[in-house]
Amino acid sequence: MARLAGLKRIPLALAIAAGFTALAAHADAPKSAAQGFLQDTCFKCHSEGSESAISVFSGFYLDRLDVDHIAANPEQWEKVVRKLRTGMMPPSSEPRPDPVARDQFVTYLETELDRLAARQPNPGRPALHRLNRAEYQNAIRDLLALDIDAKELLPGDDASAGFDNVAGSLGVSPVFIERYANAAARIARLAVGDVAMTAEQKTHYVPNFLMQSGHIEGLPYGTRGGLKVEHFFPLDAEYLIDINLMSAVNGIHIGNTVPNEQLELSMDGKRLALFDISKASPAPPAGEEKDAAEDAADNAGAPKKPEPKSAAAAETETPQNPQNPQDQEKAGEKWEVRVPVTAGPHVLMAAFIKKNHAPIEDVVEQPSNTLLDPLFNGTPEVTMIAHVGSIVVDGPYEATGPGDTPSRERIFRCHPEAASEQAACAREIVSTLAHRAYRQPPTTEHLSVLMDFYQQGYERGGFEKGVEVALQRILSSPQFVFRFERDPDRGSPDKPYRLTDTELASRLAFFLWSSIPDDELLDLASRERLSKPAILEQQVRRMLADPKSEALTKNFAGQWLYLRNLDIKGASTYEFPDFDDNLRNGFRHETELLFDNVVRNDRSVLELLTADYTFVDERLAKHYGMPGIYGSQFRKVPVTDPRRQGLLGQGSILLVTSQPNRTSPVTRGVWVLENILGAHVPAPPPVNIPPLEEAAGKVDLSTLSVRQLMEAHRGKPFCEGCHKIMDPVGLAMENYDVIGRWRELDHGAKIDAKGHLVDGTEIDGPVELRAALLKYKEQIVRNMTEKLMVYATGRGMEYYDQPVIRSIVRNAAESDYRFSTIVMGVVTSAPFRMRASESLAEGTVTSADARWLGDRR
């Protein structure tokens, strides 16, 4: 191979690279230092003649590439950079290269790659982006002051590159069109307040495992359990509000044998009714029941008497036998009121008056998960108390008008007094709505289409109906549903171009708020001032300070850290009877608050790993063994125990990386390597791998610790190659069980959290693991920046984006990696501000792919 001329070709202007080559120039071998480093360090496995399993599996032959001309294979060299920077190569089984030489080699590669990118900039080209569910929901909130549940209205979105806002996977299908069309009709009706709308039922469920034996945050003090929901009442009308209690699978209300239970239903803090729900309590005399009802009516200030119906009234003829719940009739009681409600959002609360300490006084200590086994219901010495299951709102009935809702206030900017003013007012309303919804002013032609729909509605039902139909048309428009970014009319097909200020406003808003831009952004964009650096920075700071930036926590951190998976992750009920929804929600809340704290107080992003504080309520504090914390509200507390500092000690992360019945060191290891360090862990080979339990063979599983199980599995040398990368990381976290509690034993065996990482570092336990990770500070920040770039641009990051990411990280280092400097780095970067022409974007990817495929063959 002719690499001899390489040395001379390295531009001397490159100080670091030049130093490296100069160093090599003393060597006798007639080759570049880079070539020498590769040969000494990598070729043993990564070369044509190598028999290494890894090489065969990955097909990564470095001897086919020319390290002195990285421009020919930038994608491959970026992979090399990543492997070396994250300490993944060479593996611990191989001799360690000299750290200085290694650093010089990587720096050489990076410098060359950065120079190449500077010569041939490619900001990439995200595909035509459709609003995903979260964006749609927030857009409706900001456009119409209406809270909707997009999960109910729209089909789910596919994710790629770890996020569900990646344009390339946001496809459409007939189902999608149908749901969007129906959503448009429904939202327009709700927002305008169509008085002809028919009644419907909406059920607000309490999560199945939300334990209700204690106070729940947000509900009145002195109550236990229950549910608080904000419900949108579309019209001034009467509504039926039902409370259903949680039932066991056999239909029996849980806790129906506990006497004297009372359930309060309130709206906006005012009592609507107080229900006596105890089946076992003596039936109140008729008069007493009436008093209670009147009392409730007085409290509600409602003109109509609510109709609480005591359980006693629904007593059936069926013989009851509380000792054998299955012989009981499915309880048919109803706790329901019909009340007039003014249109708009109202807070409904249903909670039990705290009267019973029955479970606490039981002989048998209750697990936190009080619904663990509903068949306990009625078992002697075990008391189950009633749980709210859902609140159902049914209406509107006998509507008196659309009322004054925030939505109507936002929509009706004018109120025509005379018929002659209606059309002009409608035009103002419609054009304003369209401008906000489309993130740019509608064209004259399109506005006249919208006004045709206003007219169509007007003819059916007057001014408001006209506005409703025009709004439905706006929400059905592809201009609302898609985020168009257009190539300039004139421009060189091979040159990237800047986004317009209007397009920039949308990118900013969807990045930081997961929503449409507000009027301030639209206004700055229309005057082409948004892209001015000072104004841009000021706007980014304003947007981060706005409560709407919580979307970053929900959607970015929620997906980056896998917090969204908490919803579908459970711990085995029987092995972890203290696990319930309260704990699950607490886990999520803790991590969200930590991330939010970093965003709002502009902390170093490394604090996510090192924070000597966290956020807990009483339940979570107890779980972590933190004394002296009482009450259901979350608060910031110092964390002195280093084992609980930062993400790696948080229940959220530990639970989402576990199986329901055991920890998974592999999953934990992969999570840390990929989500924190940004190393790429090889995917499992395409062969059928049995789960741990099966691999262990006929051994009695109950006697094996997870470490022993894994050792049985990685006995095969082929598996060991990768597992030795992931496993030590996960095994260092073995002291945390499935639900994040500290433990010393696993299946009777003392936990062994020792191991050596792939870079050779010896560690024992999570604190040393964290210290070992923090040696790779820059990589940790680089990884978060890369994820943030994916999320911000809506496309996966390619090799040609890496130089940009490196430069953002370098610049952020000066401010100790404060969150805002990274965000500013992202929003001022070329991939965020610019777009490659299609030929450039395609050309780059295709040729690289072609070369790579050629190499592999």
Add this chain to the structure above:
Amino acid sequence: MTFLTKKHLSRRAVLRGAGATIALPLLDAMLPSATALANTAAKPTTRYSFVHLPHGAIMGKFTPKTVGRDFELSPILKPFEPYKSYMTVVSNLDHKMATSQSPEEAAGDHDRTASVFLSGAHIKRTIGQDIHAGITIDQLLAQNIGQDNPLPSLEMCIEDVGALGVCGAGYSCAYANTISWSSPTSPLPMERNPQVIFERLFGAGGTPAERAERRQVQASILDSVVAEVSSLGRGLGANDKSRLDDYLSDVREIERRIALAQERAGAASGERPEVAELPFEEHAELMFDLQVLAFKTDITRISTLMLSRDLSGAVYPASGVPDGYHAISHHQENATRMERYAKLNTYHMSVVAQLVGKLASTPDGDGTLLDHMLMLYGSPMANSNAHDHYPLPVVVFGRADGRYAGGKHLMAAERTPMANLFMTIASREKIELKTFGDSTGLLEI
């Protein structure tokens, strides 16, 4: 029936009369006034309906004593007397996959059988998201013959499935909450609320006029969106243009479906049901009516219905049996309790017979719906006292355009997989399969 129109009676009045059943002329008013779509011999539109109960039966009183064409109806099957010529009792069917396959699965019969019922598949024991069962026969049919209908299939249930998240014995509730899976990992939710089903069939809106108006607005909006899309291509690259083209063709597809729905549902008069909690009989009847309506208007061809669910403690006052359903199904082989359970079984069959009756009396093309469909009633349990899954109580009704003769009691070979019946149904629908669930062959039905 408490299907009310608010013009007649306010909900308030219903609440005052709580407990009392207020009968109103019901779905007759809802039934299409126009004639049903022509169902000709040249273009048969076969429908399939699957009805489930969880807890088996007293098999000694379910299985007819005699076999063949002139079989004698058993006591439990007596309610089907009028439809005997349309019915085939299939005995000796087995759901082996519902029995436990390993010690861990031992206690999970009630937690997995619902999902075995129409799939014959092994159910993966898990409470995580890695649920795995098998595609069910209704969905196989929906994927093959239901795609041209506005609704490929309709899934309904009577009892609230919003019970606890983990059912028992380490099984996810997903398995107990449905009998319909569109793939081994996709359970379909069963809908309990007749109002929601009605809207799914005929669109949102309380009255036919409202629904028609909404569809019309929808159609004209989509029409205008089609025109708008052509103006949006400027400045887009080829990839984005092709995404926009896909979008456009999807919009056109929805336009087509709306037109189809307008044509088929336009004739359905009456008002959307306004429901409170309904007693079982009324709820079931409403579901039957919705199903008949959906078939008659050809909005869908496939339906599944769970009349109860595993471990249900429901009491059916009209049956004259005071016990809860699950409790009495564990009759402990006690003669008195078995008698009571047989009585409850017979009552359940009388409810199912109402559906058969509706299907038999609804004109469809050259005959009735029952001539052009197959309805399967069954349970994935046999003797529920022992959690047996053999021999199962299974009856099919209807001629499915001449594919089934009816009027006989088929005694299949001992331990014939129930999946063989599904294979037979698929094969007569000309769906080529190697196997289905744990099937081993076809039935001579």
